[in-house]
Amino acid sequence: MEAKFTPGPWVIDAGFDGSGDFNQYWQVHDGSDAIVCSTMFCMAGNKEANAHLIAAAPDLYEALSDLLFLCRQTAEVSGTQEVKVACAALAKARGETPEP
Numbered sequence: 001m002e003a004k005f006t007p008g009p010w011v012i013d014a015g016f017d018g019s020g021d022f023n024q025y026w027q028v029h030d031g032s033d034a035i036v037c038s039t040m041f042c043m044a045g046n047k048e049a050n051a052h053l054i055a056a057a058p059d060l061y062e063a064l065s066d067l068l069f070l071c072r073q074t075a076e077v078s079g080t081q082e083v084k085v086a087c088a089a090l091a092k093a094r095g096e097t098p099e100p
Contacts, residue, residue, distance in 0.1 A: 003094055006034050008058025012051045015040075026051035061093055 010028050017023050017040060025040040028051050037054055039047035068086050071077045088098035 003061060005058070005061075005093075006030050006036055008062075010036055010055040010058055012048075012055045028055045057093070061090065064090060 007030070009031065011031050012026050012028050015025050015027060017025060025038060025042070026048055027038045027040075028036040030036065037051075039051055042050070044050070064086055068083065068090070071080075071083050071086075077083060091098040
């Protein structure tokens with residue numbers, strides 16, 4: 001259950017394509033040379049918001065992992081549907097098939 005993605009923090013930077021239209025795009029990277037994703041060819045109006053969400057992914061993964069650890073220590077919530085959904089989300093982030 002080890003995460004194999006590029007460690008955070010991830011940051012975003014704006015850029016402009018060189019097509020002559022100078023459309024703005026966003027790159028999410030690790031602060032050095034590892035580009036995690038780019039919205040260069042995305043025409044959606046929400047590409048900046050998507051870039052911010054993607055940049056938050058390592059922090060969200062860690063926060064959810066920590067929260068699940070605490071939830072599993074409490075009998076009242078350890079087997080709830082919410083905990084199962086959270087576990088499935090972390091499995092999906094790791095590229096694994098969630099347990100039923």
